[in-house]
Amino acid sequence: LAALTESSGTRGGEFVTLLSAQVVTGVYPTILLDAWDRYDTRMGGSENIRPSDAEGAENQLYCLLHLSDGGEDVESVSLTSWTQALTIFAQTVDLLARGEEEVQFEHRDLHWGNVLVEKLAAPEDDEPQLIALCWPDLLEADKSRLRTTIIDYTLSRAQLTSSTLATCDLYSQKSLFRGDAEEDYQFEVYRLMRSHVRSAARQVAGEDADEKKGFYPGTNVIWCHYLVRKLL
Secondary structure (H helix, E strand, C coil): CCHHHHHHCCCEEEEEEEEEEEECCCCCCCCHHHHHHHHHHHHCCCCCCCCHHCCCHCCCCCCCECCCCEEECCCCCCCCCCHHHHHHHHHHHHHHHHHHHHHCCCCCCCCCEEEEEECCCCCCCCCCCCCCCCHHHHHHHHHHCEEECCEEECCCCEEECEEEEEEECHHHHHHHCCCCCCHHHHHHHHHHHHHHHHHHHHHHHHCCCCCCCCCCHHHHHHHHHHHHHHHH
């Protein structure tokens, strides 16, 4: 997916780049615990256990992922105009379209915490430009001054090569489908996505359809609908 970013030229949207990965063990560093505590306080609580409080914390294994910095998530970022919201949507749709075309990509978990936004500073000698509200201009980071990055492929699906399929069994993630839609539309999206996959699979292959391995890009459309609601 990162290769799609490299081949996209000046387009603003990016798939997050994995710079390095390591598996480590031991006591959680104080500096990271402090960061976790600040986040926990700012968010009013976390669904996760404080790392140092987990059973066997001193021998816990951790996977460290060093990723490119994509900015703030849509949930946290402060937008100053509706054109910025439109730009984020346009760049996200463009990313999904490129992913679908190249590797039959479905994100499957594109809530607003998984879409990052970086605000780009204009050069000092750059005169303000009136951005035309057309798709190409919205996709150009140099014109829109925004760069959108998609992250977290835990539930994603991609046909990396003719013989290599990276995917996740959605039906094993039962907790995804139990959330309260009145609390957040995100939880309803998971159920809509599951229903779409079941319906689309049976239309193609009947009752014997393989829902786990098939390519069902309608899931991306459902998440785009979710993103529009959040941006509005």
